[in-house]
Amino acid sequence: MKTKLKLTICLITGLLFALSANAQKTVIKKEALPGNAQTFLKTHFGSKKPSYILEDKEILSTEYKVQFSNQTEVEFDKKGNWKEVEAKTGKVPKSIIPKKIASYIKENFPKEDVTKIEIGSSGYETKLTNGLELKFNLKGDFTKIDK
Missing domain, CATH: 3.40.1420.30 (Inhibitor of vertebrate lysozyme, Ivy)
Known part of the structure; x- marks a missing residue:
């Protein structure tokens, strides 16, 4: 049993190495x-x-x-x-930020700019100049703050 497990681990490791190479x-x-x-x-x-x-x-x-x-x-x-x-040294162009998200940020964090925006399958994540990370769903509705 241990031999089969070791062989399986070696095969998986080798496959991952080959793929990354x-x-x-x-x-x-x-x-x-x-x-x-x-x-x-x-x-x-x-x-x-x-x-x-x-x-x-x-x-x-x-x-x-x-x-x-x-x-x-x-x-x-x-x-x-x-x-x-x-x-990394400025702000994300406003034209990239969906209007609903931009409005939320302007209303709740008027002195902050967006330094990062990311879109994924569950929604958007933005990072502000003050370090806060805000999450929004795909419709642009605010869901939570991460720090």
Whole structure:
């Protein structure tokens, strides 16, 4: 029994190592991004040129990371849908933040800006300049504060 367990653990470890070894990060040009990502960048960042764009290919997924000179990072999934925008030295463009979320933040935290916004299957998570993390559902309704 112990031998089978050890063999199973070795096989799983080997498989995970093989999968991670196949991951590739490549610098690409803006034109190589999926169309949705190109449109998003043009809409929300205008003519700003990225410092670099990385394509992160793994066996089961592909992701893209766009970095601007002002330390703003945008992450996209394989279809070019945005997943996260983080402004490390500034604020997230207001045009990215859904109106209902922007209204809530303006009303309840009028002196704060959004430094990060992330969208997931259960909703949005934002981080404010004061360090608070606010969570919203997919409709933009406030659900809770994390710190």
